[in-house]
Amino acid sequence: MKENATIWISGTMHNIFSIGQILTELNFRILNVVTWEKSNPPPNFSCRFFTHSTEQIIWARKSDKVPHYYNYELMKQLNGGKQMKDVWKLPAIAPWEKSCGKHPTQKPLSVLTRIILASTKPNAWILDPFAGSSTTGIAANLANRRYLGIDMEKEFLNISKNRKLEIENKITAAKYKEKINGFNNKKELELFLLDEPKEEYGNELIL
């Protein structure tokens, strides 16, 4: 990671505490712990617990001395003019996001798009070493950022490749940008991207 890079790590109650502990031991500075509240969580079939409806995402920076990037104004705009909170109410993955095959823990583009827009500039390199179906990469490329993904399963690399080929079609890419949740209207993401400076080479991000 570059000195000004930040890292986002998602988890559940089963592992998020140990990840926080490890980050602290490695001298990372935790910036936020975002709670993604799924607006449509799957039911709990055992009926012995509360329905699991959240995932936690830790946002941390590598260096205590080098400032991180945060697009405060855009986040405020997406939250109706009020400061964006660390609780994000966004729906679970939609069927259109699985057009190239199913990954068992695929994340919605809405969550990754918000992460990327909040913490990177155009053209930034984004690494996801546990890429799965490369939701990170699709969100990154749709938002004019660069992506490197790693996964140990060939099947998932194939899904990633097909998703990438799919968005090389400009009409499909435009359609997906309109469908991503978390924006005030269908055109907001595209209009924001058109307005971003083109030659920026921003900070790196690791997921």
Ligand SMILES: C[S@@+](CC[C@H](N)C(=O)[O-])C[C@H]1O[C@@H](n2cnc3c(N)ncnc32)[C@H](O)[C@@H]1O
């Ligand atoms: C939680 S999934 C990521 C899902 C992804 N965010 C998406 O939206 O599709 C984690 C991925 O990490 C991969 N993985 C686990 N351990 C790995 C390792 N040591 N090296 C490379 N990939 C690994 C798994 O194959 C799995 O696809």
